[in-house]
Amino acid sequence: MNRLPVAERREQLIEAALAVASRDGIDAATVRAVAAEAGVSLGVVHYCFQDKDELLRAMAHAITSANLERSLGELPEEAATTESVIESVIDALWAGIQDSRGPQLLSYELTTSSLRHPELNQVAIEQYRGQWAAAEQVLDLVERAAGVGWAVPRATLARTIVAVVDGFSLAWLVDGDSETARLGLQGFGRFLATIAVPAALAPDDELEPAPTTPA
Amino acid sequence: MNRLPVAERREQLIEAALAVASRDGIDAATVRAVAAEAGVSLGVVHYCFQDKDELLRAMAHAITSANLERSLGELPEEAATTESVIESVIDALWAGIQDSRGPQLLSYELTTSSLRHPELNQVAIEQYRGQWAAAEQVLDLVERAAGVGWAVPRATLARTIVAVVDGFSLAWLVDGDSETARLGLQGFGRFLATIAVPAALAPDDELEPAPTTPA
DNA sequence: GTCTATAGTTGGATAGAC
DNA sequence: GTCTATCCAACTATAGAC
Numbered sequence: 222m223n224r225l226p227v228a229e230r231r232e233q234l235i236e237a238a239l240a241v242a243s244r245d246g247i248d249a250a251t252v253r254a255v256a257a258e259a260g261v262s263l264g265v266v267h268y269c270f271q272d273k274d275e276l277l278r279a280m281a282h283a284i285t286s287a288n289l290e291r292s293l294g295e296l297p298e299e300a301a302t303t304e305s306v307i308e309s310v311i312d313a314l315w316a317g318i319q320d321s322r323g324p325q326l327l328s329y330e331l332t333t334s335s336l337r338h339p340e341l342n343q344v345a346i347e348q349y350r351g352q353w354a355a356a357e358q359v360l361d362l363v364e365r366a367a368g369v370g371w372a373v374p375r376a377t378l379a380r381t382i383v384a385v386v387d388g389f390s391l392a393w394l395v396d397g398d399s400e401t402a403r404l405g406l407q408g409f410g411r412f413l414a415t416i417a418v419p420a421a422l423a424p425d426d427e428l429e430p431a432p433t434t435p436a
Numbered sequence: 437m438n439r440l441p442v443a444e445r446r447e448q449l450i451e452a453a454l455a456v457a458s459r460d461g462i463d464a465a466t467v468r469a470v471a472a473e474a475g476v477s478l479g480v481v482h483y484c485f486q487d488k489d490e491l492l493r494a495m496a497h498a499i500t501s502a503n504l505e506r507s508l509g510e511l512p513e514e515a516a517t518t519e520s521v522i523e524s525v526i527d528a529l530w531a532g533i534q535d536s537r538g539p540q541l542l543s544y545e546l547t548t549s550s551l552r553h554p555e556l557n558q559v560a561i562e563q564y565r566g567q568w569a570a571a572e573q574v575l576d577l578v579e580r581a582a583g584v585g586w587a588v589p590r591a592t593l594a595r596t597i598v599a600v601v602d603g604f605s606l607a608w609l610v611d612g613d614s615e616t617a618r619l620g621l622q623g624f625g626r627f628l629a630t631i632a633v634p635a636a637l638a639p640d641d642e643l644e645p646a647p648t649t650p651a
Numbered sequence: 652g653t654c655t656a657t658a659g660t661t662g663g664a665t666a667g668a669c
Numbered sequence: 670g671t672c673t674a675t676c677c678a679a680c681t682a683t684a685g686a687c
């Protein structure tokens with residue numbers, strides 16, 4: 222309706238794309254559907270984005286950024302046992318996931334789409350780089366709150382955490398059983414606690430293993 | 437070309453669908469593409485299957501069945517330490533995954549598709565029920581080969597295993613780093629070894645927790 | 652900047668000849 | 670049983686009026 226600067230229009234359209242895709246799936250996020258959701262006409266979308274892929278890439282980037290910021294929201298209490306710090310971090314993390322079924326599912330759809338379509342190639346790896354980085358920051362938080370380090374390199378641990386959270390999230394999306402998922406994650410949390418070592422005994426980080434594909 | 441009984445035609449078309457979808461993604465598995473892959477004409481597919489969804493459901497079912505049978509292929513050596521039994525099972529499992537990138541990715545695509553489209557609703561839960569059952573059988577194998585039980589209910593452990601394998605597989609699909617994934621899984625395997633207890637001390641299975649949604 | 656109109660594809664599904 | 674021909678719907682993308 223109103224005339225808006227292109228930049229704001231883009232924001233609005235990305236929001237709309239996110240809404241449609243979260244609600245109805247990535248395949249439903251057609252240019253038409255996004256235009257309708259935003260209340261603009263078809264041509265407007267093509268005026269703001271070169272093509273559909275550019276719109277989807279922008280949407281994916283918005284998700285990744287949002288995830289990164291959100292992951293820093295949950296901070297654990299100060300002094301406590303390692304177990305209880307981990308436990309509260311996991312509960313907060315899980316609550317966040319549980320509250321966003323649509324976006325969560327969308328993020329898996331984006332991953333698989335990215336792996337099939339060359340024009341979205343960067344999307345998946347960016348997602349994961351973001352998640353791995355976020356997991357490291359969470360580890361950092363736990364380290365300081367509980368005064369511990371880890372028996373394995375932090376980067377390795379971060380990848381494992383992302384893998385475990387991904388796996389339980391997927392299963393939860395399928396069977397809808399949040400309590401089982403939460404308990405499973407807590408079980409993993411207790412494992413984390415077992416490999417925590419007093420900060421004094423742990424180096425800032427272990428020696429990095431041989432660098433893998435820089436991609 | 438040849439005139440075949442409907443049942444055989446269906447088998448052939450399911451094979452073709454699997455080939456196309458594994459190679460080019462689930463979205464590429466159109467009725468037309470499947471017909472072309474199988475070397476038959478469009479009408480034939482609609483003669484054998486009521487519609488596209490029925491074909492996809494049949495394909496998904498074929499995958500699940502194949503996975504179940506395959507998972508029993510890898511048997512561990514007889515006498516050995518718990519660690520080494522677990523290690524060899526994981527290596528065999530991972531080798532199988534690594535050799536089937538396309539089908540692996542397809543299985544995630546099927547899961548997300550199933551969660552979005554009501555007509556495929558049963559697909560995802562069947563997949564997971566199959567995987568959970570397979571994981572329990574693998575646990576069973578390890579129990580007998582290493583003469584151990586577990587400190588947590590076998591069903592819970594099975595879900596965790598599936599979640600961890602899923603998570604590492606997804607990350608591998610994204611970054612292509614099989615060695616890191618394998619090492620991550622082995623790390624999880626060492627955790628499994630830590631919660632193994634001598635068979636004499638473990639009941640056949642722990643008391644089941646309160647039954648969750650039977651679904 | 653925004654709209655309508657339309658070109659050009661692709662894919663699901665069916666009809667009817669053989 | 671199998672094929673060709675065809676219909677219809679939905680989508681991307683662009684052109685051109687306002």
